[in-house]
Amino acid sequence: MRVAVMGGGMAGLCAACQLADNGFEVELLEATEMLGGRASSWRDEDGDIIDNALHVFFPHYLNCLSFLEKVGAEPLHWTHGMSIYNREGLRGDLPMGGGLSGLLQAFSFSTMSPLDQLSMSYAILAAAFMSDLQMEKADELSLLEWFRRHGMTRTAIDHFRPFGAGLTFLELNRVSAKSLIYWIRSVQCLEFFRRPGIGFANGGLGEIYVEPARRYIEERGGRVHLSRPVSGISIKGAKVTGLRTADGEELQADVYLSALPFYELRRILPEEAFDYRYFRDLFRIDDAPSVSVQIWFDRFVTDMSYIAAQMEGVFNCFADLNRIVPRFAEGARGSMIELVLTPAHHLMPLADERIFRMTLEELQAIVPECAEAEVTKWVVVKKRQGVFAQQPGADKYRPVQRSPLANLYLCGDYTRTFISAGMENACASANLAAGYIIEDVQDRQVKLFSKPRYFTPWLRRGALAAAAVGALLAARRA
Ligand SMILES: Cc1cc2nc3c(=O)[nH]c(=O)nc-3n(C[C@H](O)[C@H](O)[C@H](O)COP(=O)(O)OP(=O)(O)OC[C@H]3O[C@@H](n4cnc5c(N)ncnc54)[C@H](O)[C@@H]3O)c2cc1C
Structure with a gap:
């Protein structure tokens, strides 16, 4: 056949x-x-x-990870945290522990007030425990609208923005709430508890x-x-x-x-x-484009061993790959920083040199060490960019x-x-x-497709069972 x-x-x-x-x-x-x-x-x-x-790869990527394993790809390098730079260049480091507890711990950003942290934790919890039906309905709303309906403060929303834009290439007011809640919900699946973290390919x-x-x-x-x-x-x-x-x-x-x-x-x-x-x-x-930039420096300009993001600017997520997976930047003398520029409709007509200059300027503003170092090489990639616009x-x-x-x-x-x-x-x-x-x-069935195991249905069943037992006990007492 x-x-x-x-x-x-x-x-x-x-x-x-x-x-x-x-x-x-x-x-x-x-x-x-x-x-x-x-x-x-x-x-x-x-x-x-x-x-x-x-x-980057996530622990709940069951189909993708088993494909890599099947073909004998090299194991990924798992990192356990992320950093975020606010507008003033202040960096908040987020550890990534097991599952939801890790995520909530992560949201104790030093760059947010206790009220911002509380509002973000509440919205994240509400998103993480949504049912499939609620998820379907959330596709009609933008994530910004959904966050507002769930009481998230402006500052907390701004902290989420770079991750949302980095994952979907769209601003929060343009992206379906469902498409991003899927990522948030994944933190309550079994695989995230087993191996919390973000995976990088150990090379190209x-x-x-x-x-x-x-x-x-x-x-x-x-x-x-x-x-x-x-x-x-x-x-x-x-x-x-x-x-x-x-x-x-x-x-x-x-x-x-x-x-x-x-x-x-x-x-x-x-x-x-x-x-x-x-x-x-x-x-x-429709398609949502992006631009990718790689910059090589003559010395190390960061000590970051995981992915980072900046709250506002032309790029959102970035990583010093010579720190994270040195094999990727073999032969480089210092940092090799790779950046994701999204949303990118407005960048497509610009010359590569212009895009590089804007990116470097912003990077120097939040990582001042970049201004002292010499750029030895840069590359802008515009081809084969973009994902389905969610x-x-x-x-x-x-x-x-x-x-x-x-x-x-x-x-x-x-x-x-x-x-x-x-x-x-x-x-x-x-x-x-x-x-x-x-x-x-x-005419035979084989199970090739896997779905992560979410805790939500079990928690719901547990809550229902507890309510039923409670009602039974109350009825007996009465
Ligand atoms: C900047 C960027 C960052 C990303 N970061 C992440 C990330 O961190 N994590 C994540 O999970 N995903 C990420 N993605 C998304 C991920 O790359 C894609 O979802 C995935 O690679 C899509 O694979 P695909 O096979 O569906 O499509 P494609 O990779 O687009 O494959 C389609 C193939 O078809 C070929 N083709 C096109 N036309 C023809 C034709 N007429 N005849 C024959 N062949 C043709 C193309 O050349 C191509 O090889 C990112 C994407 C981009 C652009």
């Missing part, structure tokens, strides 16, 4: 590995000269690792998982084609009959899996596909992995699972799509 996988990003690679494992003959078509898509890295002419962007993503994944597919008889963009999909009735590639060739398979970004998929679908609302909805979702109300337009065409499936971080866009959703959607393909074609 032959399956054509379109797109060699994390979702395409993960799905291809699962399908190769389950007896499918995999043909993977990738448009560019490298695999990994947005979660990738490469080496420049100096031999330095250039990251497509700063990527291109080296730690992309090459192992390619080998994994090829060792199982799959073929990986680089620089082979799919330029069209042919349909007859309710079935895909083949793909056209930009080099003018036709490719036929039994099953087709799109792991393309949504804007690419809608570009190559034939007109008749849009008879289905499922495909028309691809025009209702705006209020957009979640319902995300397609599920089974399409209305009998042999076409979709995966990728924008497709719908129970979570927001990111590497975990790329892998979760890949596992779901591969599971559906196996079920539909081989």
Whole structure:
């Protein structure tokens, strides 16, 4: 049974590995000269690792972490804290202990008053224990609105902003409350208690998982084609009959899996596909861009061994990768700081040099040591940036992995699972799509997809049971 996988990003690679494992003959078509898509890295002419962007992993990334393990990627480096710089350059360090207690402890920011801390703790608790139904409803609201309804103070909201913008590339007034509450809720799942922290790749993503994944597919008889963009999909009735590639060739398979970004998929679908609302909805979702900057210094300018953020400015999250994962910045003499610039619509037309200067100026304002050091190299990356814009109300337009065409499936971080866009959703959607393909074609069920184990339902059941016992005891006494 032959399956054509379109797109060699994390979702395409993960799905291809699962399908190769389950007896499918995999043909993977990738448009560019490298695999990994947005979660990738490469080496420049100096031999330095250039990251497509700063990527961090979380303990509840079950699908993503098991994909990395399956292909034999190097174990991640787990860090246990984060720092935040306020407008005056004052740094608050947040330890990250086990689960919710750790998170609440983390919110005792030195840069917030007790009232701000209280308001943030209350909102975080309310978010962490929301039910699935409440989460669905929260998609209609912006996070800013949701925080205000839950009494969060302005200063507390400002402290959350860089993490929200760093995770979703949108301002809090533009982002769905659901998409960020998902991240907050993850702190009350079992995996967060087991391994609280934030994971970094122990080197460039291109080296730690992309090459192992390619080998994994090829060792199982799959073929990986680089620089082979799919330029069209042919349909007859309710079935895909083949793909056209930009080099003018036709490719036929039994099953087709799109792991393309949504804007690419809608570009190559034939007109008749849009008879289905499922495909028309691809025009209702949008992209939120970002810019990534790496700066090398001639000496160490920070002592930070975990991720940091600044409350307001052109960049939000940043990390000194030569402190955190020295293998990433092999050969560097000092700090190598990587920064995430989001939201970035306004930055896209600017020249790289201008973006670098603005970024450095802001960095020097909060980390004065940067002003004393010499910048030995900088790189601005604008290509392959952006994630699906998780705006209020957009979640319902995300397609599920089974399409209305009998042999076409979709995966990728924008497709719908129970979570927001990111590497975990790329892998979760890949596992779901591969599971559906196996079920539909081989008529057997395999469990490839995992969901974190949340405590909320148990706490609810516990509260209900306690209320029932209380009522029983009260009735007996009466
Ligand atoms: C700046 C930045 C920071 C991020 N940080 C994090 C983070 O810290 N944590 C996290 O979990 N996630 C993060 N993400 C999100 C994460 O990178 C993505 O969710 C994930 O990589 C998406 O994988 P994908 O396979 O769905 O899509 P992609 O990576 O976009 O893969 C799609 C692939 O399809 C290929 N393609 C496109 N058109 C065609 C065509 N016509 N024919 C064939 N192939 C084609 C592309 O070249 C690409 O390789 C970040 C993203 C960015 C941009």
